[in-house]
Amino acid sequence: MRIGVIGGGQLARMMIAPAVELGLEIRVLAESEGMSAQLATTAVGDYRDLDTVLSFARDVDVITFDHEHVPQDVLAGLVGAGIAVHPGPAPLAVAQDKLVMRARMAEIGAPQPDWAAVTDASELQSFLDAHGGRAVVKTARGGYDGKGVRVVSAATQADDWFAALAEDAHGGALLVEELVAFTRELAQQVARRPGGEVAVYPVVETLQRDGVCAEVIAPAPDADAISAAAAELGEKIATALGVTGMLAVELFQTADGRLLVNELAMRPHNSGHWSQDGAVTGQFEQHLRAVADLPLGDPSPIAPVSVMINILGGPVGATLPDRFAAALGADPRAKVHTYGKEPRPGRKVGHVNAVGDDLTAVLATARAAAAAFD
Numbered sequence: 604m605r606i607g608v609i610g611g612g613q614l615a616r617m618m619i620a621p622a623v624e625l626g627l628e629i630r631v632l633a634e635s636e637g638m639s640a641q642l643a644t645t646a647v648g649d650y651r652d653l654d655t656v657l658s659f660a661r662d663v664d665v666i667t668f669d670h671e672h673v674p675q676d677v678l679a680g681l682v683g684a685g686i687a688v689h690p691g692p693a694p695l696a697v698a699q700d701k702l703v704m705r706a707r708m709a710e711i712g713a714p715q716p717d718w719a720a721v722t723d724a725s726e727l728q729s730f731l732d733a734h735g736g737r738a739v740v741k742t743a744r745g746g747y748d749g750k751g752v753r754v755v756s757a758a759t760q761a762d763d764w765f766a767a768l769a770e771d772a773h774g775g776a777l778l779v780e781e782l783v784a785f786t787r788e789l790a791q792q793v794a795r796r797p798g799g800e801v802a803v804y805p806v807v808e809t810l811q812r813d814g815v816c817a818e819v820i821a822p823a824p825d826a827d828a829i830s831a832a833a834a835e836l837g838e839k840i841a842t843a844l845g846v847t848g849m850l851a852v853e854l855f856q857t858a859d860g861r862l863l864v865n866e867l868a869m870r871p872h873n874s875g876h877w878s879q880d881g882a883v884t885g886q887f888e889q890h891l892r893a894v895a896d897l898p899l900g901d902p903s904p905i906a907p908v909s910v911m912i913n914i915l916g917g918p919v920g921a922t923l924p925d926r927f928a929a930a931l932g933a934d935p936r937a938k939v940h941t942y943g944k945e946p947r948p949g950r951k952v953g954h955v956n957a958v959g960d961d962l963t964a965v966l967a968t969a970r971a972a973a974a975a976f977d
Contacts (some may be wrong), residue, residue: 610669611638621888785855790874881909917946937972
């Protein structure tokens with residue numbers, strides 16, 4: 604079976620090894636030459652151009668994604684040409700537009716922060732006045748890793764975004780949300796086949812730095828009281844939206860134990876990288892199984908604790924391979940995964956996984972290996 608992946612980033616790169624192991628042929632449409640997934644890149648072109656995408660898709664059995672940015676008209680063109688697309692246009696629309704996502708979560712009764720669509724400063728100010736004078740403002744589309752997100756205490760702090768909307772022929776609105784006083788951030792991953800079979804991973808705790816995921820602990824510590832609720836919520840969302848493949852539900856946990864949906868991702872996700880070395884079936888293999896409509900694998904952890912540390916930025920004045928020996932020698936229990944990217948401040952260039960019985964020891968193992976890339 605031939606799997607076509609649109610997008611040549613690190614997520615496509617990490618699908619290559621499990622595809623080989625499963626006997627699947629993987630082909631990648633990359634945005635440019637030399638991207639992370641270059642080992643499987645069979646075409647280079649604009650994923651926003653229907654003819655380019657159709658030309659790529661005609662040589663594969665199913666299309667899936669490294670990111671959620673393929674326009675809806677291109678997705679519709681693929682479906683109209685009889686090409687299997689997983690996840691499909693309808694669930695992807697929810698991941699592509701945060702306002703659509705908030706409306707759908709409300710429709711299915713998923714718990715989430717109070718929110719509104721605002722088209723001008725007066726509407727934003729009204730929301731601020733009703734929510735203690737501070738709120739989170741987000742662009743509806745395109746934001747990730749902290750981009751397109753602001754905490755504001757005055758409506759004028761979003762004037763530039765409102766001006767950009769006014770100049771856009773399609774108009775639109777910003778998303779404003781209450782500023783949640785959460786105690787920690789969590790993520791719940793679920794895999795789903797086209798026929799509805801699901802596999803649910805343990806809920807994990809994520810630590811963000813400057814809006815970017817820095818560390819993940821799996822399973823989330825002290826999560827006995829909320830793990831079943833998180834799993835039920837993730838499965839409910841995957842089923843209601845008709846997701847095929849991996850779904851990541853980013854969550855806030857509040858002081859009283861409530862879980863609130865923050866954002867969704869319909870692909871392998873940074874919060875699931877731990878599963879490559881810490882679960883019976885890692886998220887990249889699981890995603891391929893799901894989109895190929897193969898029986899799902901066991902998502903159970905193989906150890907009491909798994910930790911993932913992102914390598915952010917990379918070494919200054921050096922390449923990642925320059926530091927391989929130091930990273931691998933820091934602790935033989937650490938597993939290093941790199942993305943084939945040049946170091947750049949704040950850029951995700953790789954990650955380190957470690958597993959074991961004791962959280963403190965496993966954190967030390969992963970951090971020591973990741974520090975070799977500073």
